[in-house]
Amino acid sequence: MSFKTASEGYVKYQGLGNWAFVLHRLTGLGVILFLAIHVVDTAFVYFAPDLYKEAIALYRSPLFGLGEILLVLSIIYHGLNGLRVIYFDMVNPNMWTIEINRKSVIWTWIITLVLWLPAAVVMGSHILEHLGG
Amino acid sequence: MQVTLKILRYNPEKDAQPHYERYTLDAEPTDRILDVLEKIKAHEDGTLTFRRSCAHGICGSCAMRINGRNRLACKTLLQTLDTSKEITVEPILGLPRVKDLVVDMTTFFDNYKKVMPYFVNDEPLPEDGRERLQSPEERERFDDTTKCILCGACTTACPTFWADNSYVGPSAIVNAHRFIFDSRDRAAAERLKILAGESGVFRCRTAFNCTEACPREIDITKAIAEVKRAIITGRLD
């Protein structure tokens, strides 16, 4: 019906698949937003090298650091969930059963966390290292 | 035992906005949510409005959101829910409200009608006037999707449909699937053409809410994937 109705469902509807989808959408949108910015700022190296330095400085702020940790989370989750969907949809539709779907969603979350946590630690320690100066 | 139902009420003649009302009453663990609603209507508040007919999950009248997920009121027993907490009962989402738990199903049926949900075969009938032959395996191929009772639980659980009613929705696809994979039918190509369009199967984000909601335990997302595959490959097996 509308964005309003949809958001009510995204938030309130009870179902693992629902949340897997909402997260996939949010992470996809998050990543493309970042990517657009990232392409433009990287392009500064050619178009405006001076601005590039400022951009890099911005990236090094702690807030951006946290954002970057989330970005990595997003790419890991979106990628894994995307592969899950691609596999079920294109290779083996027989996997689309309630049992397998629930399990695969949960495993996607587990693997996401397993891959992301070490990355978050590494990246977090980088931030901490540079906090002082 | 005692149960409390928290029901989303809305009377267009009186209320500007829907609101929740709570009803606490005695019930048996084996009571269906429908039985509880009937009790409320019979003895406490006759204005409570919902659809029902068969009372055993076969007519598709009583789809509603129970504790946040779509189910049939007549197929949901209290003992399968946590009755120590309030049970939330709301209308299915994504269709215009009419009153209380009743929504306007017009769009749902219009979408169903868009996918040619009927048998098409203009070839001559068998000379002896008897049945067209079909092997048990060919019959089995589309068995799952013949079970649909058009309750709408799937379509109104679908995030794409919540946002956009023009998406034909899982139920319509299930009913198209039932004919696309019927060896006797001859209109698969036409249906697939409709479903390959802007309102068709490719709007499905594989959220899977539909399959979880289906009271007939149809593997809906799988059926949708098979339709997608048929469009991509042109194979109907």
Next chain:
Amino acid sequence: MTTQSRTVDVPQTWESFAWKWMRYSGVIIFILAWIHVLIQDILVGVYKIDIGYVAGRWNGGFWRVYDFLLLFFAFSHGMNGVRQVLYDYIHSAGGRRALNWILLILWAIVVVIGTIAIFAFTPPAA
């Protein structure tokens, strides 16, 4: 009685193409983006990245092509994703047409800028 297999001829649509595109590009980005992220964000880290680093990286052709492919696939995938998302909320034919144009232009601008930067960049004389 035996079971016969049947085929039909279905004309592909923009939506079926987009669907396939999301999936093929997804697999490609999965490889490209993860390696990219692993190296740039985790192993190297933003604190070591500056013009000099970029210069070093784009010294040879391999990473330039790599980054271009990543840019192209990820951005096309992402922009089509945005289109799909917004189709959910924009229902009028006119609105969708406008959306397609806006996204196409945005997509072209970003891809062109990025491509120029990747290939035209010459490391500043140190």
Next chain:
Amino acid sequence: MSVKTHQYEVVIVGAGGAGLMAALYASQKASTAVISKLYPTRSHTGAAQGGISAALGNIEEDRPEWHTYDTVKGSDYLGDQDAIEFMCFKAPELVYELEHMGLPFDRTPEGRILQRPFGGHTNNETGKPVRRACHAADRTGHMILQTLYQQCIKNDVTFFDEFQVLDLIMVNGKAAGVVAIELATGDLHVFHAKAVIMATGGWGRVWEITSNAYAYTGDGAAIVLRKGLPLEDMEFFQFHPTGIYKLGILITEGVRGEGGVLINDKGERFMEKYAPHVKDLASRDVVSRAMYIEMKEGRGINGQRYLYLDVRPETVNKYAKIDGRTNPDGTPYQVTAEEILHKLPDIIDFCKTYLGVDPVKEPMPVQPTAHYAMGGIPTNVKTEVLADEKGTVVPGLYAAGENACVSVHGANRLGTNSLLDLVVFGKEAGVHAAEYATGAAFEPLPGDAADFARSQLDAILNSKGNERVADIAAEMKHEMMDKVGVFRTEEGMQEALNKIRELKERFQHIHIDDRGKTFNTDLLTAWEIGNLLDIAEVTAASALARKESRGAHSRDDYPKRDDQNWLKHTLAWRRDGEIELRYKPVVLTKYEPKERVY
């Protein structure tokens, strides 16, 4: 309240199997509208499980003659033999027609429609059960309803969904349309028509334990009765032997067709005492009575009012061996749990959902459940409604399906014959109504066409008493179950009749909560209970008068069939608050009434 007027040559009330079949045919010749209080696919035809009978002979030899004889015998000789013969000989053609519409029947290895045995259907030469019920797992009715609705969409039939018909318009003794309320808005609509087909289904909600839907409130029959027309054979209401204990949800006879057996508390397969030849596959009245006797004599499970229906593979195989049951190729009949699951998936699902019982592992607790109205609006074979015992036709008025009485089911319907009845006579109704309509003119519509409908609603809305409709309904159901159920006595039926009259009086003092216009189910439920009370009254009065036992009407005080005095149909009118009964002869052709043994 505003009144909207529509004009169609043919108006069909009800969108179940009968209504949709009529619609498919009527709409080919005449402008047609189908009016239904439920979305068509919610109709109760969708609940039918076991199958539709036709002597196709796909698996073993079978003949329409045998089907005819079985039906006559099943009806306890009360069925009209011309109508029965017509239906049974049409059966194969109609089943093939359904198949050609795409209905997904189960298949034999040769690719033909699969058939299973059902109660009362036999090979007339051997007396053994014959495979006559064409089926799609245990969802045959669902498939019929869906297929017919799909074809209606294909043929662009006009539907008025969720419009509840409240009254029939009669002008100069002819049907001239109906008045309906649109649920969503509360508006009244007048449908001006040349021909009206009533196809509103049954009224099992008169009884406490029933397999019937909430919507089964006998609207069509009650409306016709209020127009001064009679109802036929109302005393014959079928109790199906196997309803889920307490809930009444049906367990198809197909379970016994596949080899399931009824077991009492002693673990005995008691049906062999009552029907030595076909045992558990005897006709329904026989089995229901046997179960009541078992329970009355204390052999209900744990002394309770239920018995077991056992379809566990070990049980099925054991009794199949004892009975010497064979497959079509002559090998002994054997089943596995998977095969049962495959043949009866919905039944298994019902049992798991509502009882927590898995029928392939545990037996199912069952009790007889009010199931099917053999009686109803009297019609001839052309489905024209009859006004009296002489066969006078009401011009423009037709009836088909469960609310009609042709009569093909007589005193007891055989399983799978109802679905057949729907398609055969639904089609006849469509064809004849359209033919009549194209040759007739619209009667002038009276200015007050909607007044009676409105006055019925106003009476409920303005009633200022404090009786709750639900209480009245509960008392009626209980009384009818107890006293006008499987076994009946003079005293009990008289009490029931008095009670119903008392309830009708109390019904004048009800109070409803909802006075709004939008989707007022409080109002319409009250109106429906009014219908049920009328039907209950006619049923009890017709039953009280019939001093014999025949088919589903079984009296302790008159335990024998009495062909001398009672081989005749009851016609009941409601005149000035009294029930008037008259009788008409049964049409006999080839089959002389005999004693009925199974």
